[in-house]
Amino acid sequence: MADIDIQNLCKYYRVHQKEPGLAGSIRSFVARRYKDVKAVDDVSFTIARGEVVGFLGPNGAGKTTTLKVLSGLLFPTAGEARVLGFLPHKRGTDFLRQITLVMGQKQQLLWDLPAIETFLVNQAIYEIPATAYRQTLAELNELLDLGPLLKKQVRKLSLGERMKCELAAALLHRPRVLFLDEPTIGLDVTMQTKMRQFIAEYNRRHGATIVLTSHYMADVTALCKRVIIIDHGRLLYDGNLETLAQRLAPYKIVSIVARAPLTRDQLLRYGDVQEVDTFRAQMRVPRGHSSEVIARLLQEIAVDDVTVEEPPIEDIISEIFLAGGVSS
Amino acid sequence: MRYLKLIQIFYKNCLLVDLEYRANFLINSVMSVFWASFAILGIKILFLQRDHIGDWSYYEVLLVIGLFQLFTGVMEGVLRPNVTQIVEQIRLGTMDFLLTKPVSSQFLASMRYVRVWHLVDVAVGVGICGYALYRLQVQVSVWQALLFLLLLCSATVLLYSLWLLMVTTAFWFVRIDNITHLFSAIFDAGRFPVTIYPGWVQGVLLFVIPVGFITTVPAAAALGRLSLGYAVLSFVMAAVMFVASYFFWRFAVRHYSSASS
Numbered sequence: 333m334a335d336i337d338i339q340n341l342c343k344y345y346r347v348h349q350k351e352p353g354l355a356g357s358i359r360s361f362v363a364r365r366y367k368d369v370k371a372v373d374d375v376s377f378t379i380a381r382g383e384v385v386g387f388l389g390p391n392g393a394g395k396t397t398t399l400k401v402l403s404g405l406l407f408p409t410a411g412e413a414r415v416l417g418f419l420p421h422k423r424g425t426d427f428l429r430q431i432t433l434v435m436g437q438k439q440q441l442l443w444d445l446p447a448i449e450t451f452l453v454n455q456a457i458y459e460i461p462a463t464a465y466r467q468t469l470a471e472l473n474e475l476l477d478l479g480p481l482l483k484k485q486v487r488k489l490s491l492g493e494r495m496k497c498e499l500a501a502a503l504l505h506r507p508r509v510l511f512l513d514e515p516t517i518g519l520d521v522t523m524q525t526k527m528r529q530f531i532a533e534y535n536r537r538h539g540a541t542i543v544l545t546s547h548y549m550a551d552v553t554a555l556c557k558r559v560i561i562i563d564h565g566r567l568l569y570d571g572n573l574e575t576l577a578q579r580l581a582p583y584k585i586v587s588i589v590a591r592a593p594l595t596r597d598q599l600l601r602y603g604d605v606q607e608v609d610t611f612r613a614q615m616r617v618p619r620g621h622s623s624e625v626i627a628r629l630l631q632e633i634a635v636d637d638v639t640v641e642e643p644p645i646e647d648i649i650s651e652i653f654l655a656g657g658v659s660s
Numbered sequence: 661m662r663y664l665k666l667i668q669i670f671y672k673n674c675l676l677v678d679l680e681y682r683a684n685f686l687i688n689s690v691m692s693v694f695w696a697s698f699a700i701l702g703i704k705i706l707f708l709q710r711d712h713i714g715d716w717s718y719y720e721v722l723l724v725i726g727l728f729q730l731f732t733g734v735m736e737g738v739l740r741p742n743v744t745q746i747v748e749q750i751r752l753g754t755m756d757f758l759l760t761k762p763v764s765s766q767f768l769a770s771m772r773y774v775r776v777w778h779l780v781d782v783a784v785g786v787g788i789c790g791y792a793l794y795r796l797q798v799q800v801s802v803w804q805a806l807l808f809l810l811l812l813c814s815a816t817v818l819l820y821s822l823w824l825l826m827v828t829t830a831f832w833f834v835r836i837d838n839i840t841h842l843f844s845a846i847f848d849a850g851r852f853p854v855t856i857y858p859g860w861v862q863g864v865l866l867f868v869i870p871v872g873f874i875t876t877v878p879a880a881a882a883l884g885r886l887s888l889g890y891a892v893l894s895f896v897m898a899a900v901m902f903v904a905s906y907f908f909w910r911f912a913v914r915h916y917s918s919a920s921s
């Protein structure tokens with residue numbers, strides 16, 4: 333049975349509209365006009381036990397709203413969401429005990445106290461027996477290297493250290509379903525990598541179902557075989573990550589810094605030139621041929637520096653958005 | 661059981677934090693004594709002119725002032741810190757964490773914080789009450805003492821429910837400073853026995869914003885001049901308000917759409 337099952341889910345918000353300027357403010361103070369915003373609009377998907385699914389979309393696409401519906405914070409306007417067989421919005425104790433919500437931009441740790449105090453609060457809230465608590469904490473300690481962090485006041489921790497403690501606090505009760513909303517936001521690259529490794533390892537050890545949203549392509553490529561892309565509340569793509577990248581971004585981005593000034597014509601035979609700025613240039617090179625193209629380029633042009641990158645997730649997604657979805 | 665354990669942990673947390681700010685203890689003690697003295701001075705001046713206000717003598721009024729100080733301590737120490745936090749959590753969206761915990765969100769939100777040093781007010785209030793009762797030389801029967809204590813409990817429940825009803829509106833308005841200031845101003849009326857006010861004000865202070873049940877009614881019980889009707893009404897009032905605050909909270913949570921990230 334699927335751990336998460338969403339059928340024709342809709343969530344609309346009523347927001348009041350304000351016209352610009354003081355006159356507009358006064359008008360909206362007296363008589364507010366409302367408009368329905370379709371944050372999630374007729375979305376359906378299922379996620380099996382133990383799956384790690386990446387949830388992608390630009391800001392305001394409806395990712396967070398979907399996660400909030402799944403974790404019971406929001407009532408669906410229409411359609412149905414089931415998690416572990418429960419209706420999340422009922423917020424039943426048995427349901428809440430088995431899930432967890434981590435939000436990269438919000439924290440649950442007590443600001444003025446060491447993280448361990450929050451852990452003890454959560455131990456009491458989830459009624460975790462002492463032995464299980466010690467065991468879980470030891471394991472999280474091993475995976476996240478919490479050691480000295482636990483006894484420091486949270487406000488004295490760096491963002492990365494705090495995020496580690498946030499994750500640990502959210503996992504003490506060994507949830508079966510994890511909702512991670514931009515868990516790596518604001519972290520430096522090393523810390524992002526550590527977080528990914530931890531999430532992957534946690535999934536491997538405990539077979540937990542994980543739904544993850546992120547703006548970072550690397551988070552998603554490192555963790556998820558499957559991605560779900562939404563924009564303006566509508567589902568645009570649901571499927572394998574590799575086919576998505578190959579189909580929609582069948583190229584890599586090659587940037588060069590040359591010793592002599594470059595011209596657009598000179599580069600056309602290597603790939604689709606995006607930008608030329610005297611010594612610098614950027615072009616799109618077909619995915620399968622990037623290494624041979626670069627080899628040729630290095631032979632033919634005196635180059636100081638070459639970088640090969642995956643196209644940014646925003647680009648891939650915006651291409652999907654331009655196409656208005658992916659025919660599967 | 662679990663809730664008692666949680667309160668114990670929460671209050672320990674808060675004590676740990678408050679112990680870091682020793683100066684606050686001093687400031688709160690000074691402030692508490694200052695305000696109590698100020699209130700006592702006020703009625704001293706009144707009683708220079710006459711020996712009764714309404715049908716309350718000096719020490720009887722002092723008892724009401726003591727209770728007012730006590731409940732001010734409860735309000736500032738136990739209720740207001742949570743209100744401040746609830747407003748913050750709604751504004752920042754961290755209320756999400758409370759709502760995804762398998763414990764009553766109302767409990768988590770409203771009992772989470774305590775400002776330990778404000779309990780000085782409670783101590784000062786108890787002191788004033790004790791002194792007033794001692795000077796009055798009232799013979800308190802066991803039954804009266806019990807009723808007094810029960811009325812104190814119901815007053816606490818009532819005060820809690822009023823605050824919760826008020827703070828729950830933050831789910832819609834987000835900023836509710838004005839409402840809490842208004843309430844504090846009205847609560848100030850409880851400094852004196854409600855019977856000294858004109859009839860319609862009494863009505864308001866008993867049945868619209870039932871401040872009278874918090875200070876005057878328990879004081880009257882201790883003095884043995886409370887009719888049973890008012891005692892029963894006091895419990896009914898507390899129960900009704902508590903139930904109302906519970907359902908209003910649930911209603912608000914249902915409509916909560918947290919600040920988007």
